[in-house]
Amino acid sequence: MSLRIFSNSSVYALRALMYLVSRREKQKYISIKEMSETLDISFHFLTKALQPLTHKGILMSSRGPAGGVSFLKAPEEVTLMEIILILEGEDFFKSCMLGLEGCGHQRPCPVHGVWMDIKSILMKEFSSISLAMIGDKTVMQHLRLMNL
Amino acid sequence: MSLRIFSNSSVYALRALMYLVSRREKQKYISIKEMSETLDISFHFLTKALQPLTHKGILMSSRGPAGGVSFLKAPEEVTLMEIILILEGEDFFKSCMLGLEGCGHQRPCPVHGVWMDIKSILMKEFSSISLAMIGDKTVMQHLRLMNL
DNA sequence: CTTATTTAAGACATATTAGTCTTAATTAAA
DNA sequence: TTTAATTAAGACTAATATGTCTTAAATAAG
Ligand code: FES
Ligand code: FES
Numbered sequence: 318m319s320l321r322i323f324s325n326s327s328v329y330a331l332r333a334l335m336y337l338v339s340r341r342e343k344q345k346y347i348s349i350k351e352m353s354e355t356l357d358i359s360f361h362f363l364t365k366a367l368q369p370l371t372h373k374g375i376l377m378s379s380r381g382p383a384g385g386v387s388f389l390k391a392p393e394e395v396t397l398m399e400i401i402l403i404l405e406g407e408d409f410f411k412s413c414m415l416g417l418e419g420c421g422h423q424r425p426c427p428v429h430g431v432w433m434d435i436k437s438i439l440m441k442e443f444s445s446i447s448l449a450m451i452g453d454k455t456v457m458q459h460l461r462l463m464n465l
Numbered sequence: 466m467s468l469r470i471f472s473n474s475s476v477y478a479l480r481a482l483m484y485l486v487s488r489r490e491k492q493k494y495i496s497i498k499e500m501s502e503t504l505d506i507s508f509h510f511l512t513k514a515l516q517p518l519t520h521k522g523i524l525m526s527s528r529g530p531a532g533g534v535s536f537l538k539a540p541e542e543v544t545l546m547e548i549i550l551i552l553e554g555e556d557f558f559k560s561c562m563l564g565l566e567g568c569g570h571q572r573p574c575p576v577h578g579v580w581m582d583i584k585s586i587l588m589k590e591f592s593s594i595s596l597a598m599i600g601d602k603t604v605m606q607h608l609r610l611m612n613l
Numbered sequence: 614c615t616t617a618t619t620t621a622a623g624a625c626a627t628a629t630t631a632g633t634c635t636t637a638a639t640t641a642a643a
Numbered sequence: 644t645t646t647a648a649t650t651a652a653g654a655c656t657a658a659t660a661t662g663t664c665t666t667a668a669a670t671a672a673g
Contacts, residue, residue, distance in 0.1 A: 318553055319560035320584065322468055325661065328564050335575055348619070362662055364620065371620095380620045381670025397576075405466055412467035416476050417612055424609040427483055427599045428545075431590050436468065438586065442579050451575045461572040464565055473631060496649070510632055512650065519650095528650045529640025619670080626663070633656070643646080 322439075327404040329358045330366040332462050334400065337376075338392045338452030339462075346378075346385030356463045366404075373403045392448035401443055410436050470587075475552040477506045478514040480610050482548065485524075486540045486600030487610075494526075494533030504611045514552075521551045540596035549591055558584050 323331070333352045340347065349367065353360040367386060370376045377389040388395075402409060413420035414432035421429070454460060471479070481500045488495065497515065501508040515534060518524045525537040536543075550557060561568035562580035569577070602608060 318472055318557070320470055320553075320557050320587075321560055321564065322470060322562070324466055325564070332563055346619095350619080359662055361664075365622085368621075378620060379670070380618080380668070382618045382672065384619045384670070386620085405468075409466070409468050412469060414470070415480055415610070416469065416473070417609065424607065426610065427603045427608045428594075429608075431594070434590075435583070435587060439468075439583060442582075446576075446579070455575045459572065460575045460577075461565065462563070462574065494649095498649075507632055509634075513652085516651075526650060527640070528638070528648080530642065530648045532640065532649045534650085614673100616673080617671090619668100621668070622666085624663100624665080626661100628661070629659080631656100631658070633654100635654080636652085638649100638651070640649080641647090643644100 323401070323405065326362070326366045327401070329356075329363050330370065330404055331397075331400065332356050332358070333363055333367060334370070334375075334448060335451050335455060336462050337386065337388070338448045339455040341388060341392065341452065346383060346387045348385035351385070369403050370400070375400065375403065388448075392452060395448045396444050397446045397448070397451075398440065398443040400448070410440055471549075471553065474510070474514045475549070477504075477511050478518065478552055479545075479548065480504050480506070481511055481515060482518070482523075482596060483599050483603060484610050485534065485536070486596045487603040489536060489540065489600065494531060494535045496533035499533070517551050518548070523548065523551065536596075540600060543596045544592050545594045545596070545599075546588065546591040548596070558588055 333349075333356060336352055336356060337347055349364050350360055352358070353363045356363075367376065367378075371378050371386065371389075375388070375390050375395055376386045378384070378386045411420060413426055414428045415426045417423075417426050420426075420432070455462070481497075481504060484500055484504060485495055497512050498508060500506070501511045504511075515524065515526075519526050519534065519537075523536070523538050523543055524534045526532070526534045559568060561574055562576045563574045565571075565574055568574075568580070603610070
């Protein structure tokens with residue numbers, strides 16, 4: 318296996334959010350169908366992956382013709398950190414690198430120091446990046462959200 | 466889910482290695498049975514998890530009474546990095562954070578910079594830590610390798 | 614009001630990972 | 644040389660993650 322920190326479901330939601338923010342202002346709603354086809358993600362799977370974000374007030378959705386999803390919360394105000402905690406759960410950064418229970422609460426494991434450093438850096442980085450920043454950067458630098 | 470970078474199998478092998486190195490010199494071989502019971506890991510699963518390490522010359526094993534595993538390569542000369550690449554594969558650190566193919570080779574994704582930074586730090590840390598260091602630290606600071 | 618379009622929800626199927634069990638091979642000791 | 648102990652290997656099962664499909668609900672347009 319290769320290094321991965323997010324589930325497929327979370328990665329799909331993240332890519333869709335990045336796509337959405339990189340073409341906001343174009344129209345009110347963008348359909349999940351369009352996103353799933355552009356990003357080559359299973360439509361139904363993406364639909365489900367995005368639902369926690371609408372439930373938590375990041376996105377709003379509309380059914381029917383011209384429906385889709387759109388930002389409810391301003392993307393300038395949404396950090397990657399917030400998204401990750403919604404998608405993966407509030408305890409995402411509380412894990413032990415060796416899978417032991419209660420990292421930090423009980424006696425630490427031999428790699429506790431390294432792991433805490435890594436987690437701190439990840440949290441700091443993710444907290445400092447807004448979806449708006451990602452959208453702007455993606456457009457300006459022609460960054461990629463899919464294969465091929 | 467919570468943040469994890471290794472498979473269960475790799476984590477089990479790592480914990481066993483740390484146990485092994487923290488009580489080397491006590492006897493020639495330590496049985497996988499003892500390790501699996503002490504660390505509360507499935508015996509057969511741990512046996513399989515450790516096999517790549519014997520195949521790659523990190524450990525040696527002996528069957529029969531008083532058998533078990535022991536270090537073939539001096540633990541002072543074995544880095545965590547080396548172990549991880551054996552357990553997870555040589556391409557472990559070549560992944561894209563969004564799961565896209567060919568991180569860095571093709572057009573980067575929007576989080577490429579952050580991800581490269583994280584991967585560099587991980588590689589640097591893992592390369593600088595030897596199993597001997599972990600063993601000594603574990604003994605001296607009474608660090609934990611199991612739950613409870 | 615009817616129809617087409619779209620998200621929501623959940624049942625279902627498949628793939629991957631994790632874990633168990635059985636048998637074989639090896640080794641040391643009785 | 645027989646027996647017990649131990650790793651090796653692989654078949655098998657279980658659990659989880661991933662992906663598909665069907666139906667329902669909502670909405671806009673005709
Ligand atoms: S206890 Fe293992 S990383 Fe904190
Ligand atoms: S291209 Fe995505 S992290 Fe490098």
